[in-house]
Amino acid sequence: LMRGEPGVGKSRLAREIAEGRGPAFLVEGRPGDLAVPFSALARAVRASTASRRLELAAWVRAELARIVPELAGDVDASPPSVRSKLRFFEAVFELLRARVERDGTTHVVLDDLQWFDSASAEVSLWLADRAAGLDPPVRTIGLFRTGEIGGEVEIAIERARTAGAAALVDVGPLSAFETRSLVASFGIPAVDQRVDEVLAVSKGNPL
DSSP states (O other): OOOEOOOOSSSHHHHHHHHSSOEEEEOOOOTTGSSSHHHHHHHHHHHHHTTTTTTHHHHHHHTTTTGHHHHHHHSSSOOOOOHHHHHHHHHHHHHHHHHHHHHHOOOEEEOOGOOOOOHHHHHHHHHHHHHHHHSSSOEEEEEEEEOOOOOHHHHHHHHHHHHTTOOOOOOOOOHHHHHHHHHHOOOOHHTTTHHHHHHHHHHHHHO
């Protein structure tokens, strides 16, 4: 789990870690998702099923069609219900497993958890636990903004930490030396002359 201010570089760091080991399954929260159930997860499923090279069993497609209707074909797909919940969760896991078999996916990246709708968050956190049991395990990196996480997601994160299943890393700003080095790397003389102003205004935030 990575926590930090907006623009501090959590997303880039997480993706570099994941992609340095293999392809990543990305589930990304966006502003506005909180009001639309399964919106974050549906984007991830669409991105993963866009390729025809991904072979999925008929029952998996039928379950995923509950949130991505175009996967249904001739199947009448209703929204996930309490009775079908576990089967739907297992279908998401089968999608991940198909990606592992196809392209060697090694990580699940849950980006901007503070914007996840509760339904996507529930499935994603369940998936993180299930994926860790694969051989080899698929690891999960969860990212969220400092002071902006709450509700069910915060409770689930705290439970995972208490159980020793997750580690929390605070991603802080760049030091003065690092900020100066970053500014110098741009090679812009006019900016080099104002590095102290950049340092004062940015407070070490790369963005």
